[in-house]
């Protein structure tokens with residue numbers, strides 16, 4: 510008699526643990542702002558309950574999408590127009606559909622549209638730097654923007670952040686929440702950046718760098734980049750059929 | 751097998767995605783017992799954390815068209831935050847345990863590379879004593895960092911200390 514087994518997960522199944530070395534340590538001495546902001550006590554390990562396994566849902570009716578950051582008020586922002594697209598998957602390779610992706614970034618000159626940013630670089634009245642997109646049924650997202658500039662940040666002498674776009678994702682549960690940054694290929698500042706290098710694992714770090722994508726590059730219009738996300742997968746159990 | 755994408759800090763300029771109305775979880779017309787949950791966030795020097803994002807998530811009452819269950823608030827110059835939401839009810843816990851009413855609070859900020867997650871329970875709730883998560887914190891002084899105190903009618907207060915004396919209990923799961 511043959512026995513078959515099946516991996517089972519549903520919306521009540523907890524999420525898998527994060528993998529050591531693929532996530533930054535909040536105690537990161539090279540990044541000065543961490544010194545007074547990282548907890549000294551070890552985190553309390555807790556089981557995942559409905560609070561951690563369930564999560565908020567967002568719909569474009571309450572949170573309107575903004576898919577083109579390259580224009581504002583009918584005017585074109587300055588800088589190099591780019592298209593960024595990619596896929597949100599879980600650790601089992603399944604698409605994460607209908608999830609909200611928030612985006613924010615500096616303008617082409619490396620200046621944020623934010624009163625605390627005092628970098629001596631021009632603001633662009635036609636670039637706000639905020640976007641919001643939702644993944645489709647296949648987990649795909651896409652937006653148009655301006656390539657952000659590098660900017661100085663005073664962490665150490667001559668410190669410059671590599672070009673980057675900030676991202677916020679939610680996924681299916683509270684445990685899958687993710688905030689991260691997307692970097693650009695070939696940036697010489699990456700090797701020098703204490704924030705990028707807080708990820709110890711080389712392969713995990715490399716996955717924070719977008720890839721140039723000729724397939725979404727639009728002739729006579731904009732270069733394309735691809736950036737995929739992986740959110741925590743469910744901790745499947747194996748049952749006998 | 752792919753592995754979950756790495757976190758990076760939210761940084762100092764996340765307010766580009768800030769919308770103050772997100773701190774009011776009742777704004778879509780939710781009906782229930784309104785509560786205000788406010789507090790102040792400080793760092794290892796006791797200085798206000800003026801550029802943090804704090805997010806509130808609660809699985810009870812269940813999210814609906816009129817109640818998102820989720821909100822976000824920017825700490826002000828003095829490190830203060832304030833949410834308006836609905837009072838949560840009890841929730842099932844591991845095994846047959848029941849969880850006392852609580853909300854989860856997530857902190858993102860410059861100088862925090864991932865996220866810090868804590869919970870706010872409500873002082874005086876009879877279920878607090880048997881709550882399976884509170885029960886994991888043996889030191890009563892540390893457990894107290896997870897309990898919001900009454901702060902006037904329908905109002906509760908919880909302060910968050912990122913580091914040092916009276917450091918808030920942060921959870922990993």
Ligand SMILES: [Fe+2]
Nearest residue numbers: 673675761763
């Ligand atoms: Fe940035």
